[in-house]
Amino acid sequence: MAFFSKLKDRLFKSSSKLEQGLDAIVEEGGEDDVMRSDAAAQSASDQMPARDVVPEPVAQPEPDPRTAPDPAPDTVPEPEPEFTPEPEILPDPAPVEIPAGAPDVAAPTPPVEVPVDTPDELPDETPAQPDPIETPAPAPDEGPMRPPAETPELPVTPPAETPEEIPQSPVPNAPPADASVPPRTGILGRMLGRGREEEPAATATTMAPATTARAQIVPAALRPTKRRVLDDDMLEQLEELLISADMGVDTALRVTANMAEGRFGKKLSADEIKRILAAEVARIMDPVARPMPLYPKRPQVVLVVGVNGSGKTTTIGKLASQFKAAGKSVVIAAGDTFRAAAVGQLQVWGERAGVPVLTAPEGSDPASLAFDAMTKAEADGADLLMIDTAGRLQNRADLMEELAKIVRVIRKKDPSAPHNTLLVLDATTGQNALRQVETFQKLADVTGLVMTKLDGTAKGGVLVALADKFGLPIHAIGVGEQIDDLAPFDPEEFAKALTGLDA
Numbered sequence: 341m342a343f344f345s346k347l348k349d350r351l352f353k354s355s356s357k358l359e360q361g362l363d364a365i366v367e368e369g370g371e372d373d374v375m376r377s378d379a380a381a382q383s384a385s386d387q388m389p390a391r392d393v394v395p396e397p398v399a400q401p402e403p404d405p406r407t408a409p410d411p412a413p414d415t416v417p418e419p420e421p422e423f424t425p426e427p428e429i430l431p432d433p434a435p436v437e438i439p440a441g442a443p444d445v446a447a448p449t450p451p452v453e454v455p456v457d458t459p460d461e462l463p464d465e466t467p468a469q470p471d472p473i474e475t476p477a478p479a480p481d482e483g484p485m486r487p488p489a490e491t492p493e494l495p496v497t498p499p500a501e502t503p504e505e506i507p508q509s510p511v512p513n514a515p516p517a518d519a520s521v522p523p524r525t526g527i528l529g530r531m532l533g534r535g536r537e538e539e540p541a542a543t544a545t546t547m548a549p550a551t552t553a554r555a556q557i558v559p560a561a562l563r564p565t566k567r568r569v570l571d572d573d574m575l576e577q578l579e580e581l582l583i584s585a586d587m588g589v590d591t592a593l594r595v596t597a598n599m600a601e602g603r604f605g606k607k608l609s610a611d612e613i614k615r616i617l618a619a620e621v622a623r624i625m626d627p628v629a630r631p632m633p634l635y636p637k638r639p640q641v642v643l644v645v646g647v648n649g650s651g652k653t654t655t656i657g658k659l660a661s662q663f664k665a666a667g668k669s670v671v672i673a674a675g676d677t678f679r680a681a682a683v684g685q686l687q688v689w690g691e692r693a694g695v696p697v698l699t700a701p702e703g704s705d706p707a708s709l710a711f712d713a714m715t716k717a718e719a720d721g722a723d724l725l726m727i728d729t730a731g732r733l734q735n736r737a738d739l740m741e742e743l744a745k746i747v748r749v750i751r752k753k754d755p756s757a758p759h760n761t762l763l764v765l766d767a768t769t770g771q772n773a774l775r776q777v778e779t780f781q782k783l784a785d786v787t788g789l790v791m792t793k794l795d796g797t798a799k800g801g802v803l804v805a806l807a808d809k810f811g812l813p814i815h816a817i818g819v820g821e822q823i824d825d826l827a828p829f830d831p832e833e834f835a836k837a838l839t840g841l842d843a
């Protein structure tokens with residue numbers, strides 16, 4: 341519930357936009373569902389405490405909803421799609437000892453300097469190649485592979501259904517140093533803004549004097565439910581609304597067509613439309629909600645790519661922390677060799693996660709660093725090597741070629757690598773994310789996505805467009821700047837949050 345609130349309230353501005361838009365569409369062309377509201381009013385007033393509502397004298401007897409003829413058979417609402425209950429919040433895995441001292445104040449771990457003397461032309465030999473049968477490369481069209489059940493590569497405490505490889509929140513939530521700040525309750529309980537915001541409203545209602553309450557309070561059940569016939573006009577308005585929420589034209593058309601299927605001409609309330617839309621969104625998103633797969637290969641090479649500022653470094657830190665908590669030995673390579681600040685930032689994240697960060701002298705070839713980092717990670721018997729790369733705009737051909745070279749060089753060392761190429765997308769970039777996927781996919785064979793900043797001003801609809809267009813797995817979502825602000829992607833929570841449905 342808390343995570344749902346987090347999604348709903350901070351996740352998207354587009355959520356409230358969609359929610360309000362759907363309400364407005366029905367409000368605009370809808371009619372009061374009189375029969376339903378009368379019946380609801382009767383039932384509500386039967387249950388209403390006397391002090392809350394004093395029914396006015398009724399001139400006409402209330403029709404008995406059980407015997408009254410149905411004046412409009414087509415007003416019977418569609419059965420509402422069922423929603424899976426919110427997934428159980430799993431207990432945090434074993435706590436991780438955060439290195440003593442806050443990363444910001446502790447002296448950073450001296451970087452492991454990797455000598456970068458590898459020439460551009462790297463040897464063609466591929467030392468210590470594993471048996472290809474034991475370490476199959478991920479087949480692009482097979483989707484993410486999970487390690488065999490018996491492999492010791494699985495994390496220590498895999499949830500049954502949710503990502504095994506990215507535990508929910510392995511880091512215990514230490515109380516904040518400032519006692520005036522309320523204690524944090526983990527990633528699923530962090531979105532407390534909504535609860536706090538709701539408090540005044542709740543107080544206002546309960547504090548209202550009885551006399552004014554009698555005049556002013558109109559319980560929701562007493563208000564007539566507006567319903568609107570689902571016709572071409574309404575579908576067009578729905579399409580426009582979905583496009584404005586960044587779903588893209590193609591996806592918006594497909595979604596509205598599916599919504600109309602079997603319902604055209606029927607009268608629907610705003611709530612019913614939200615549920616139908618949420619079910620459709622969840623149906624599209626379900627196949628892409630996949631954790632990052634782990635393979636028996638050591639080191640499993642995870643290349644992290646994306647445009648400037650999308651959240652690569654932050655995501656690497658969060659992932660490294662989670663994998664470490666799951667018992668993996670992780671090494672990070674600072675592939676942005678051109679910006680000293682980027683290296684420094686990665687070192688801070690390495691400190692936080694408690695994993696070593698391999699660096700190279702400023703200005704050296706990032707492809708060489710990647711090669712040397714693989715050699716070192718292999719020698720150290722690391723399970724995972726996460727390679728950060730410089731942010732690059734997808735329209736900068738030179739930088740994209742540099743990325744392609746990194747991939748080529750990695751493959752010289754291990755033809756099955758990189759085993760995961762994660763494209764980190766900033767959800768606030770909207771439709772531009774689609775172009776980013778297209779370009780990065782061509783050059784770096786992207787295997788999965790991480791969508792960051794969903795706690796910000798993101799337009800969540802773009803995730804639906806991405807899933808609909810590319811079908812790439814969404815391994816995780818970033819919902820904040822802290823180390824445990826990375827969560828598995830839950831399609832149903834997402835759909836409910838996007839459409840403004842209550843949990």
Ligand SMILES: Nc1nc2c(ncn2[C@@H]2O[C@H](COP(=O)(O)OP(=O)(O)OP(=O)(O)O)[C@@H](O)[C@H]2O)c(=O)[nH]1
Pocket residue numbers: 646647648649650651652653654655676682685730731732791792793794795796817818819820821825
């Ligand atoms: N609110 C929020 N901020 C995030 C999230 N992920 C990353 N950030 C912030 O986004 C900014 C950029 O993150 P970085 O991790 O430095 O991005 P990057 O892709 O490594 O950046 P470059 O190296 O410049 O390409 C930082 O201020 C992060 O704190 C997220 O999920 N939510």
